[in-house]
Amino acid sequence: MSEVVARLEAIVGRDGVSTKASRRIAYARDAWPRLFLLVREGLTPRTPDCVVWPRTTEQVAQVVALCHETGTPIVPFGAGSGVCGGTFPLRGGVILDLKWLDHVGRVEPVDRIVTVGAGAIGQHLEDALNRQGYTLGHFPSSIHCSTAGGWVAARGAGQNSSRYGKIEDLVAGLTFVDGTGRVHRLGYAPAAGRGPDAVQWVIGSEGVLGVVTEMDLRVRRLPRVRQMRGLLFPSVASGVEAMREMMASGLRPAVLRLYDPLDTAVNKGKGIGGGGLSITEVLTGRVGALFGAMGLNLKDAMVRAALFRPGLTNFLADRIGGRARMILGVEGQEERLIHHEMRRCLEIGAEYGARDLGEGPGLNWLAHRHAVSYKMSPVLLAGALVDTLETATTWDRLLPLYKEVREALRHEAFVMAHFSHAYEDGCSIYFTFSAMADSLEEREKRYDRIWRTALDAVMRLGGTLSHHHGVGMHKQAYLQEELGGGFELLRAMKRALDPAGILNPGKLGLLGGPALPGAPVDLRNPEELQEVA
Numbered sequence: 001m002s003e004v005v006a007r008l009e010a011i012v013g014r015d016g017v018s019t020k021a022s023r024r025i026a027y028a029r030d031a032w033p034r035l036f037l038l039v040r041e042g043l044t045p046r047t048p049d050c051v052v053w054p055r056t057t058e059q060v061a062q063v064v065a066l067c068h069e070t071g072t073p074i075v076p077f078g079a080g081s082g083v084c085g086g087t088f089p090l091r092g093g094v095i096l097d098l099k100w101l102d103h104v105g106r107v108e109p110v111d112r113i114v115t116v117g118a119g120a121i122g123q124h125l126e127d128a129l130n131r132q133g134y135t136l137g138h139f140p141s142s143i144h145c146s147t148a149g150g151w152v153a154a155r156g157a158g159q160n161s162s163r164y165g166k167i168e169d170l171v172a173g174l175t176f177v178d179g180t181g182r183v184h185r186l187g188y189a190p191a192a193g194r195g196p197d198a199v200q201w202v203i204g205s206e207g208v209l210g211v212v213t214e215m216d217l218r219v220r221r222l223p224r225v226r227q228m229r230g231l232l233f234p235s236v237a238s239g240v241e242a243m244r245e246m247m248a249s250g251l252r253p254a255v256l257r258l259y260d261p262l263d264t265a266v267n268k269g270k271g272i273g274g275g276g277l278s279i280t281e282v283l284t285g286r287v288g289a290l291f292g293a294m295g296l297n298l299k300d301a302m303v304r305a306a307l308f309r310p311g312l313t314n315f316l317a318d319r320i321g322g323r324a325r326m327i328l329g330v331e332g333q334e335e336r337l338i339h340h341e342m343r344r345c346l347e348i349g350a351e352y353g354a355r356d357l358g359e360g361p362g363l364n365w366l367a368h369r370h371a372v373s374y375k376m377s378p379v380l381l382a383g384a385l386v387d388t389l390e391t392a393t394t395w396d397r398l399l400p401l402y403k404e405v406r407e408a409l410r411h412e413a414f415v416m417a418h419f420s421h422a423y424e425d426g427c428s429i430y431f432t433f434s435a436m437a438d439s440l441e442e443r444e445k446r447y448d449r450i451w452r453t454a455l456d457a458v459m460r461l462g463g464t465l466s467h468h469h470g471v472g473m474h475k476q477a478y479l480q481e482e483l484g485g486g487f488e489l490l491r492a493m494k495r496a497l498d499p500a501g502i503l504n505p506g507k508l509g510l511l512g513g514p515a516l517p518g519a520p521v522d523l524r525n526p527e528e529l530q531e532v533a
Contacts, residue, residue, distance in 0.1 A: 001049050004070050008094070011062045012054050019050045027051050027077060027095040028525070032085035033387045034447055034474065035523060036380050041440050044525040048075065048089040055100045057175055057183060057213040064211060065181025067094060067502050075504050076207040078150030079121060081142040083388065084472025086154060086206050088523070090506040090513070098149055101213055104128040112219050113172055118149025118212050134219040137164030137254075140468070141372045149212050154470030155204030157428075159369060161421045162247070163254040163331075166468065168203045170218050176202050176210035179498025188216060201493060206470055207504035209497045223331035225338045228255070228362025229346065231326040231354040236260050236419075237399060239324040242352040243422050244395045246345055253345060253422075255329030255362070260402075262416040263432075264325040308436045311411040326354070327365045385413070385435045385447050389454050391463040392421065392428040401461040402429055408457040409433060412450050421467060428467040448474075448517035455517070474517050476509040 008017045018024075024047040029035040035045045049072075054060045067074045073093030080087065089095060101117035104125055108114070112134065116125060122143035129135055138158035140146060150156070152174065157166040164170070172188035186199045202209060233239035239258040246253065326349070330341045346356060379386045393401050402417060409415050413433035421428035433450060437443040455465065455478055465475045465482050480487040487509070494501075494510050506513035 004072055005050055007066055008052055012052060012059050016053045017050055023051045024048055030080045030082040030087045032083055037443050045523050046525045048095040049092050051095045051097055053097050053100050060211055060213050061177045061181045061183050064177050068180050068500050071500060073505050074502050076211045078147035079145050081146040084470050085474060086470050086472040088473055107132050107134050107219055113216050114219055116148050116215050116217055120148045122146050129219055130222055133222050135222050136217060136219055141370050143370060148215060152203050152212050152215060153206050157421055157468035160254040162256050163252045171199060171203060171215050172218050173216040174199055174212055175214040176212045178210045179503045206507055208508050208510055209493055224333050225335045226331040227338055227342045228359050228366055229328040230357035230361025231328060231349045232357055233324045234353045235322045236324045238352040239326055240398055242349050245348050247422050247424050251341055251345055253328055254331045255327055256422045257327045258419040259325045260417045261322050261324055263418055264323055310414045310435055313414045314410050327362055329362055385443055387433060389431045390428055390467045390469055391458050392426055392467040393463040394426040397462050398427055401463050404457045404461050405431060405454055408453050412453055451517035471508055476513050479509045
């Protein structure tokens with residue numbers, strides 16, 4: 001590897017390559033909770049051999065060409081906010097950190113297109129657009145710690161996707177480097193009828209087909225008017241029907257989120273998504289708040305014990321009542337149109353039994369909309385298992401899928417959910433699960449069992465493996481089933497674009513990736529790391 005490192009330094013400079021143990025450990029994982037289980041025990045996940053920071057597309061191409069020549073694995077890296085292990089260096093090699101490719105161009109005012117480097121941090125990108133009077137309309141909860149390139153790699157979504165679309169709707173063109181080092185520029189033309197759209201082949205490919213270095217993004221004028229609201233529905237079913245009717249009526253709320261009765265009860269009095277975690281919540285997720293909502297003041301140890309018996313906890317959760325809270329937001333340029341859209345949304349809500357809670361809950365959610373990204377680590381540090389599963393399906397399957405997943409996990413984990421990212425033909429469900437186990441081995445087994453049980457239920461009910469988090473390490477065992485004949489096309493594209501198999505090997509079910517969840521795989525680092533200058 002020393003010869004490869006020397007040649008890498010010749011491409012990007014000595015300050016653009018590091019083999020230090022501290023760097024390798026830092027880049028050994030993203031935010032995948034399963035790897036956090038190792039870190040919590042003081043263990044090191046498998047590390048890359050070195051980290052490289054290119055500054056240009058040309059340097060990326062040279063680095064990839066070198067890795068192709070030497071058979072060195074290479075994993076593109078954004079900001080490490082992914083929660084599925086997509087950047088885990090399964091076979092070592094080079095981590096290619098793209099954050100120095102962070103340029104944000106001037107918006108072309110007629111076509112409203114902006115050219116952006118893959119390493120641009122989301123909030124920096126949005127701030128730069130706002131200064132020019134525009135918005136991308138893409139607001140993932142990880143916006144402060146994720147990159148535009150990461151969004152494209154994982155086919156991500158923002159909280160306002162019902163109005164602005166997911167990232168695949170916002171990408172007009174892109175530049176990527178394939179596994180041999182060739183640079184491909186995929187341009188755009190509005191509504192082009194020129195055959196298959198190669199841009200969409202790359203979006204969501206999680207670095208296995210190429211390294212995306214630059215994107216042309218569609219932007220909108222910064223909204224001048226925004227209205228927020230909270231609604232309380234008598235049940236999840238009535239809230240879901242109201243969401244469906246709003247979308248079917250041609251309305252396009254920027255924010256449309258429905259929290260199930262448990263999530264509604266947990267957040268009662270605080271506003272959905274608002275505020276910080278109490279000590280009990282830090283130790284045990286939100287189970288303590290559940291018991292508080294039921295009028296029970298349990299000590300931390302008792303709440304932790306409840307997580308060891310999720311069947312009982314879920315049974316008690318079912319007793320809290322059926323009301324579901326919705327957060328609703330509309331925005332745009334014309335006050336008259338926005339006022340009409342909000343009024344019509346409220347009318348539809350009333351038709352399904354909703355009570356108008358005023359603007360308070362909506363404004364509170366808006367003020368804390370990104371806080372959820374910082375709440376998982378303290379819970380994991382406290383010894384609990386916690387993770388999220390996001391799926392999507394058609395409207396007719398949505399409630400059966402919600403019920404099936406909750407029932408499947410009833411005795412494995414404490415579960416709550418919210419519905420968001422609504423579209424004309426369907427909607428996403430975002431499940432959060434928490435559990436406890438005594439040892440690292442038991443935590444890993446339980447974590448994998450929870451995921452396997454949940455994904456089995458998702459596939460039975462016709463849901464998708466992911467709506468916006470991507471596939472990563474622990475969903476790929478199901479990818480061939482979901483893609484059907486499309487999986488062979490993916491394999492063919494991999495052979496054509498990456499004949500040596502160096503790009504993020506072992507991901508998307510390609511090149512012998514581990515069949516997680518459930519397959520025995522050691523994620524630990526096989527060597528004792530020594531600091532190298």
